[in-house]
Amino acid sequence: MTTDTQLELWEVFMQSKPGANYIHAGSVHASDKSMALQNARDTYSRRGEGTSIWVVPANAIVASNPDDNDLFFDPANDKVYRHPTFYVMPKDAKAI
Amino acid sequence: MENKEQTVEEEILINFEKKIENGDSIEPKDKMPDGYRRHLIRQISQHAHSEVIGMQPESNWITRAPTLRAKQILLAKIQDEGGHGLYLYGAAETLGISRSELIEQLHTGKAKYSNIFNYPVLTWADIGAIGWLVDGAAIVNQVSLQRTSYGPYSRAMVRICKEESFHQRQGYEIMAKMMAGTKEQQEMAQDAMNRWWWPSLMMFGPHDSSSPHSGNAFKWKIKRHSNDELRHKFIDKTVQQAQVIGLKIPDKDLKWNEKNGHYEHGAINWYEFHKVIAGNGPCNKQRMEHHIKVHNEGKWVREAAEAHRLKKERQN
Numbered sequence: 046m047t048t049d050t051q052l053e054l055w056e057v058f059m060q061s062k063p064g065a066n067y068i069h070a071g072s073v074h075a076s077d078k079s080m081a082l083q084n085a086r087d088t089y090s091r092r093g094e095g096t097s098i099w100v101v102p103a104n105a106i107v108a109s110n111p112d113d114n115d116l117f118f119d120p121a122n123d124k125v126y127r128h129p130t131f132y133v134m135p136k137d138a139k140a141i
Numbered sequence: 142m143e144n145k146e147q148t149v150e151e152e153i154l155i156n157f158e159k160k161i162e163n164g165d166s167i168e169p170k171d172k173m174p175d176g177y178r179r180h181l182i183r184q185i186s187q188h189a190h191s192e193v194i195g196m197q198p199e200s201n202w203i204t205r206a207p208t209l210r211a212k213q214i215l216l217a218k219i220q221d222e223g224g225h226g227l228y229l230y231g232a233a234e235t236l237g238i239s240r241s242e243l244i245e246q247l248h249t250g251k252a253k254y255s256n257i258f259n260y261p262v263l264t265w266a267d268i269g270a271i272g273w274l275v276d277g278a279a280i281v282n283q284v285s286l287q288r289t290s291y292g293p294y295s296r297a298m299v300r301i302c303k304e305e306s307f308h309q310r311q312g313y314e315i316m317a318k319m320m321a322g323t324k325e326q327q328e329m330a331q332d333a334m335n336r337w338w339w340p341s342l343m344m345f346g347p348h349d350s351s352s353p354h355s356g357n358a359f360k361w362k363i364k365r366h367s368n369d370e371l372r373h374k375f376i377d378k379t380v381q382q383a384q385v386i387g388l389k390i391p392d393k394d395l396k397w398n399e400k401n402g403h404y405e406h407g408a409i410n411w412y413e414f415h416k417v418i419a420g421n422g423p424c425n426k427q428r429m430e431h432h433i434k435v436h437n438e439g440k441w442v443r444e445a446a447e448a449h450r451l452k453k454e455r456q457n
Binding site for chain 1: 158168170171172217219221224227228231234240241244296297300304440443444446447449450453
C-alpha cells in the first residue's frame with residue numbers, strides 16, 4: 046500500500062546548446078528518473094530551450110552554507126602569484 | 142553591553158536588511174526574517190494557484206475554438222499556464238513549504254488565487270479579452286517582479302515573462318480580427334471588453350492608500366512598484382491598443398492627464414472586488430470544486446507511480 050504524495054523533488058539542469066554549461070532551470074516532481082526527465086522536458090523545454098537535460102534528486106545535492114561564505118570563498122587576495130599580472134615579462138617578449 | 146542583548150532574530154534582521162539594501166538577491170539557504178518568508182509563501186503560492194486555476198476558464202473553449210489554428214494556439218497557451226504554475230510552486234517550495242501543503246491551503250481557502258478567474262467566459266471574444274487584458278495586466282505585474290529580491294521567485298518571473306508575451310498578442314489578435322469582422326462580431330468583442338475591463342483593473346489590487354500588505358513588501362524589495370503605478374502603466378498601453386482597433390473603453394470618466402502623462406480612470410467598484418475575494422463571485426465555487434475533483438481523481442495515478450517505483454527498487 047502506498048500513500049498519496051506529491052512525489053519526489055528533482056532539480057533540473059539544462060544545456061542550451063552543445064558545448065554550453067549546464068545551468069539550473071528549476072525543479073519538478075516525479076516518482077522515478079524517467080518520469081523526472083520527461084517532466085523536465087515538458088516543463089522547461091517547450092520552445093527549444095535546451096539540447097540536453099540532467100535531472101538530480103534534490104536530496105542528493107550538497108550545498109554550501111551561506112554562513113561560512115567568508116571563510117569558504119575567501120578570495121585569497123594575498124596570493125597574488127595566482128594571477129598572471131604578478132610575473133614580470135622580459136622586455137620585447139610577446140604574450141602567448 | 143547592549144549588543145550582547147541583541148537577540149538572534151534581531152541579528153538576522155539586521156544582516157538581511159543590509160543585504161537587501163545592497164541590492165543582493167536572497168537565496169533559499171540565506172537567513173531571512175520569518176515575516177519575509179511568510180510574505181513570500183503567501184504571494185508566490187497565490188501566484189502559482191492563479192496560473193493553475195486560470196487554466197479552467199480557457200480550457201472550456203478548446204473544443205469550441207473556431208479554427209484548428211485557434212485551437213492549437215489555445216492548447217499551447219493553457220499548457221504554458223500549467224508550466225508557469227509549476228515554476229512558481231517550485232519557487233515556493235524552496236521556502237520550506239511542501240507541494241501538498243500548498244494544495245491543501247488552496248483547497249481549504251487559506252490561500253487565494255487571482256479574483257479574475259472567478260468570472261465566466263461567455264463567448265469566443267472573451268478568450269480574446271482574457272489574453273489581451275488579463276494576460277496583459279499579468280505581464281505588467283510580472284515584468285516588475287523580475288527584479289524582486291527573492292532569487293528563485295525572480296528567476297521564475299524572468300522565464301514566465303519570456304513566454305507570456307505570446308499570450309497577450311494572441312488575445313489582441315482575436316480582438317483585432319473580430320473588430321475587422323461583421324457588426325455582430327464587433328458587438329461581441331465590445332461586450333467582452335465591457336465585462337473584462339474593470340475586473341482587469343482590479344487585478345492590480347487596492348489603491349496604494351488602502352493596500353494592507355505593502356509596508357514591508359517595499360522595504361524588503363519583494364514589490365518594486367505600487368499597485369497604482371502598475372495599473373497606470375497597464376491602462377496607458379492598453380487604451381492605445383483599444384483605439385487602434387476601434388474598441389471603446391467602458392469608462393466615461395477616462396481622461397488623459399497632460400501634466401503627468403497618464404490616463405486617469407473612473408472609480409473602481411471595490412465593493413465588487415471584496416465580494417468576489419470573499420468567495421461570492423460568479424464562479425468561485427465551480428473553480429474550487431473542479432480543482433478538488435481533479436486532484437482527487439488523480440490520486441490513483443500518483444499512487445500507481447509510487448508503487449511502480451517501489452516495485453522497480455525491489456527488483457534491483
